[in-house]
Amino acid sequence: MTQKSLHEFGMIKRLLAPLTLGVPGAFELKDDVAQLPHSAYGQVVTCDQIIEGTHFFPDDPLDLVAKHLVRRNLSDLIAKGCRPRGALLTLAWPKAWSLPRLALFIKGLGEDLAELGDHCPLYGGDTSQTSGPLVASLTLIGEPLAASHAPILRSGAKPGDHVYVTGVIGDAYLGLEGRLGKQSVNDLKACQGFALAPLPTPLAMSAPIAHYAHASIDISDGLLADAAHLATNSRVRIELALDCIPLSSEASQWVEKSDNRVDALLNLATGGEDYQALMCVSAEQSEDFINQAQRNGTRLSKVGQCWPGQGLTISYLGQVIRLPKKMGWSVSF
Amino acid sequence: MTQKSLHEFGMIKRLLAPLTLGVPGAFELKDDVAQLPHSAYGQVVTCDQIIEGTHFFPDDPLDLVAKHLVRRNLSDLIAKGCRPRGALLTLAWPKAWSLPRLALFIKGLGEDLAELGDHCPLYGGDTSQTSGPLVASLTLIGEPLAASHAPILRSGAKPGDHVYVTGVIGDAYLGLEGRLGKQSVNDLKACQGFALAPLPTPLAMSAPIAHYAHASIDISDGLLADAAHLATNSRVRIELALDCIPLSSEASQWVEKSDNRVDALLNLATGGEDYQALMCVSAEQSEDFINQAQRNGTRLSKVGQCWPGQGLTISYLGQVIRLPKKMGWSVSF
Structure with missing residues (x-):
């Protein structure tokens, strides 16, 4: 040297x-x-x-x-x-x-x-x-921060649990597509920022997750891929409603203008690098969970539910639809 | 992907x-x-x-x-x-x-x-x-493992401390030189193994270091460079005797055959990646330290001493000699 x-x-x-x-x-x-x-x-x-x-x-x-x-x-x-x-x-x-x-x-x-x-x-x-x-x-x-002094794992979700997600999903996907010149997005600049350095779940969410979530994961591989990870590890079936996925106004407009809204939503739900949290909380504790999260100013959306069974299923406006071939990425261990 | x-x-x-x-x-x-x-x-x-x-x-x-x-x-x-x-x-x-x-x-x-x-x-x-x-x-x-429940640092050496090194120094240097085609070494194969994956200080040395060393460092940058790190951080002067540096039989033979033995020793002492420990121990505790290390089968050599003052000085057969310009590498923090 x-x-x-x-x-x-x-x-x-x-x-x-x-x-x-x-x-x-x-x-x-x-x-x-x-x-x-x-x-x-x-x-x-x-x-x-x-x-x-x-x-x-x-x-x-x-x-x-x-x-x-x-x-x-x-x-x-x-x-x-x-x-x-x-x-x-x-x-x-x-x-x-x-x-x-x-x-x-x-x-x-x-x-x-x-x-x-x-x-x-x-x-x-x-x-x-x-x-x-x-x-x-x-x-x-x-x-x-959990009373058990253990991290909240991918396993632990129970049938009946509600499935929540923080923030919005898909801006990182749109930012990356825009960056690659594949998509024209209304406010590409905002989305590009997300693609480069997506804002994660606020730190204040650690406590409500620790106190209320049965299982939790951060969305890095893609919403569908990570929901499937939760389902597999918890041995439950998770059903996600594509129409309940929280979107930024830019992403909403992009979906509106798409030829096929379901395909558009699937792209946002499999793009990855959202760095939001996907959490399973019992129906009984959901209200307390939401209140604690919202006191910290975190946007929280119910996107699905856990059922007996296994794997991931998805719906759009109440109709079950087929899972896409590619559910996201998978690189970490 | x-x-x-x-x-x-x-x-x-x-x-x-x-x-x-x-x-x-x-x-x-x-x-x-x-x-x-x-x-x-x-x-x-x-x-x-x-x-x-x-x-x-x-x-x-x-x-x-x-x-x-x-x-x-x-x-x-x-x-x-x-x-x-x-x-x-x-x-x-x-x-x-x-x-x-x-x-x-x-x-x-x-x-x-x-x-x-x-x-x-x-x-x-x-x-x-x-x-x-x-x-x-x-x-x-x-x-x-120390009674203080803290790691043994680069700082902490005191004037009067003896300076010890584990194992042998310089095989990694010779292995690398051989690999680069720069040196012909008697048993190059053995040295090359050291260059690729040098054997570190035995795990059993953790305890005697924890119990007896005032200051300690692993030799990755080079014996001289790392001794200088100990001296600087401990605010003492360390004097090392080049002729006391422990060598493998291959390295000894290489030094014997060199035109200039001091230059040869300086090369071995600045080559780095030896992954041996360099430790400062009080004169009073040296015997106990040596006994505990040797019970574990670790080769231990006294290579120098700490004095009031600052920096590193080196000697060969009792004569102080000039420090080389390059004392080793420095890349970690």
Whole structure:
């Protein structure tokens, strides 16, 4: 490695050190390990990566790329009823890239972590150069908020449970299609923002999910694919009503103008990267769940119900319709 | 993503699931988060990555590449007086690579984790495809064994401390030089193995390090660079004796045959990736430390001493000599 690049890694440390928020366990990023804060119960971990050319385009703004990385991980923790407690970052950084690009990436990372108040200091990580595209991986550590002190899993849904989703679905799909020049969307700019760095479920949803959800998942593979994951793992049948899927005004208009509204809705429901939570809550507790979520200002929509049986079924205006061949993506484990 | 690659990711899960050792918190790799075992004190984390073209050659055997990844992380935990408790893996996997290559990588990973008994189950991770070279990142979670319940840091060494190193130094350097065709080494084959997957400090060293070391670091950047890190962070001067650096018989013979023995030793002491521990222990406790380490069968050599002052100085046969310009590498934070 040249002196220039050694200098560069010194710079990374200097840029990243403020993100530790001064927590003692990060040792100012000057040591080889970090010590997490003590927790009375087993902590929860998740890690997801973001790869240039796979998850984002080479000319995407790097602050939004970093936010996308934070949000795809944060979304996992929130959907599991957990509060973040810290982060670890690994960067495989392209040799030819300039320091301002790096500073922009770290700016985006810092802005998103700052949104979490003092909940998510950076504890450490690793940076190396690569001759290939950027690969960034984030590990988030979280604290389960449920009385059981466990995360809310894909399993646990019961027949009779109502199925809810936070926020809106499909803007990431439309943004990506617009980006690829495949669709003309009314306000493409807004959707493109979602495609680059979709806003996840608000952090405040961790608590109602932890307190009320029997099962929960974040929608990263696609609404249908993730609902199928819940159904399979919980051994119930989930029926989703396509016409109840919450949409942004841009997505609503796009569906209205489509030749085939069902196909349009299916595209939105299988596009993935919505980073909303899909949750199963008993009929009895639904009112309390909705009230607690809405006190935090979260939009919540009932999109389906759990039944005895297995797998996913979908309906449109009360009529059962066939599942599409492709229900979404599946890459994490 | 095509059906073929979806199948591939199903395969990854099946190959990786046995590495969870059935611990409940891994949820059989079927959920989006994992729950670590509860710990009475703050757990320690470290993460390091390995990048094709940066840390290994494209034609290196992938089982050894995976072992290198495990060992560079394990080495950090052991040098900090910690015992591993679990692992998380992220893989950016080249699109064109075949399943047997993947199986070989996971075989190597599994063999090294199995060496740790039931100490290091795989808790989860993320796998995606990349158009670029392989990037693999491992996060290890560990338990500090020190009475303070904290990791042994780079800081903490005191004037008068003896400086010890485990194992031998420089085989990774010779293996790499041999691989690059730059050096002819007597038994190049043995050294090449070290270059690909250097054997780290034995796990059993965690306890004596935790109990006796004032400061400790794993030698990844290079013996001189890492000794300088200890000196800087501990605000002491460390003097190392080049002639006391422990060498394998292959490395000894190579030094004997070199035109300039000091230059040869300096090369071995700045090559990096030895993954041995460099530790500072008080003169009073040195005997107990050595006894405990040797009961575990670990080779331990005294290579220097801490003095009032700052920075690193080196000697050869009792004469102080000038530090080389390049003391090693520096890429982690």
